[in-house]
Amino acid sequence: MTHTNTATAVRRAAHLGLTAATALLLAAAAPATARSFPGDDHLYLMVTTGDGRSSDTRGTLLLCDPPQGHGRAVEACTQLDAVDGHIDALPLADVYCPMLYAPVTVQARGQWDGRPVEYRQTFSNGCVMRARTGAVFVLDG
Numbered sequence: 001m002t003h004t005n006t007a008t009a010v011r012r013a014a015h016l017g018l019t020a021a022t023a024l025l026l027a028a029a030a031p032a033t034a035r036s037f038p039g040d041d042h043l044y045l046m047v048t049t050g051d052g053r054s055s056d057t058r059g060t061l062l063l064c065d066p067p068q069g070h071g072r073a074v075e076a077c078t079q080l081d082a083v084d085g086h087i088d089a090l091p092l093a094d095v096y097c098p099m100l101y102a103p104v105t106v107q108a109r110g111q112w113d114g115r116p117v118e119y120r121q122t123f124s125n126g127c128v129m130r131a132r133t134g135a136v137f138v139l140d141g
Helices: 003-034 073-082 126-133
Strands: 042-050 055-064 104-112 115-123
Touching: 055 073, 104 126, 115 126
Parallel strands: none
Antiparallel strands: 042 055, 042 104, 104 115
């Protein structure tokens, strides 16, 4: 193979590689951009119980038009509607919680009424978490 043929072969391979890479990127991006959620109000919810040494994480997708994907979706969506999706604005429940340290970390990521939602908070225990966030992070139905 001469220098000219080698250079041509390298250019073709690079072009094919770039074309293949572009096609793969577009194919990977297409499902994410094509995916839509009914009503667009959706939150990916995660609850991690325990500390960094030992923990259990559960998660679900909460959809609110119609409410689904969560054991208490109707209640959680109603509570979120009342505060326009601002989890930190949910009213504090009038309950007494034990002074027990059993940490629970919650996370929510998604969209509410067209704006992005990012929320992360660690509570001293599940009772405090439920008192502060209502039904939103109660994933056990």
